[in-house]
Amino acid sequence: MEIFKIVLLFSILVSLSSMAATTSVVDFCVADFNYPVGPAGYPCRNPANLTVDDFVFSGLGVAGNTSNIFGVGVTSAFDLTFPALNGLGISMSRLDIGVGGVVPIHSHRVSELILVIEGEIIAGFMDSSDKVYYKTLNKGDIMIFPQSLLHFQVNVGKTPALAFVSLNSASPNFQTTTTSLFANDLPTNVIEKITLLDAIQAKKLKRIFGGTN
Template identity: 50%
Template sequence: MNSLVFFFLFSLFISLAYCDIEFDFCVGDISRQTSPVGYACKNRATVTIDDFIFTGFRVQKTTTNIYKANATLAFTNTFPGLNGLGIATSKIDLGVGGVIPAHTHRTSEFIIVVKGSIIAGFVDTNNTAYFKRLEVGDVMVFPPTLVHFQVNAGKTSATAYSGYNGANPGIQLITNSLLAGNLPTDLITQITLVNPLEIARLKSLFGITNA
């Protein structure tokens, strides 16, 4: 099943990605600062086969965290061979009751479920939610920038792979952005209408104790 997943992920996005081809490849030099168009090319003489291989999906990752989930990201900063190709991928591991909370990316995304059962969905700019329970082999697409999520809907662990039409899609978790940073409680209350006592309790889950 996994070989079919990767063939599906990369054949689709390679066909969709636009690239003005002037070189065979431009492996990212991740020792240098990135830019809006990606990393500068690594010296061709130092490029090896390992630059085009990502092995981070081999091991089942721990899900012993607040979300009971783990996302292993194969973006250009960890997979420099993607640089300039307009594609990226990730693996989602969900423990029982696990959730990838509401978040956004700069790019479109699709997921394919390879283990378990997952409720996945997104919310559009009219605040209409689109969600459904997905089973093994099901694929769902999320339009760019819209808030979306995945929840383990079964009684066993679940796994899915994602594909993106950008080498560095980024990820911003809404809950973490509000509660795990330096935003003061009174300001969060104003912008969310949530009781400050509840905000303080939620912040404590992330080890945040600022006012």
């Protein structure tokens, strides 16, 4: 009975602390980049120095550059580009995907919702048991990619595709499997072992993505 009381008390304290963590004592917190970021985001700028322009971001109206190896342009409204998002738990990105282009396998710390505006996209994700969920999405379709799971998008249409994604964090992170493996100094012999690629293939990808060693 005593253990039950301790567990119950602990559960209540955890619940209360979670509620406190989501209760804000300010209306907003536009990021002040003069200070380092912490677990809750950046410190706040003085509201007295803010204007309406601090709460507007126009970058998503401009098409991204798709002249790269993946044929995709990503324009992001995260806290670093749109400081008013700081602490609000939301962000957006614009995806311009050229014909045959791809958003390679990647993951975020948070969940992502995609909305297709133009084109035909195959989108999917893999769960922790390696089951794949994928479908061809068309204009007006949305799909959810659960938190931290690997996911991708491929333009399979005959025209450029446009999509917008929303993420439930102002700083969702973006880790691409390809660049994580080949854009650094991880030794080629290690890459051979963990990917089953041969040295020629591994070194070719290192040259493409700027890796060494």
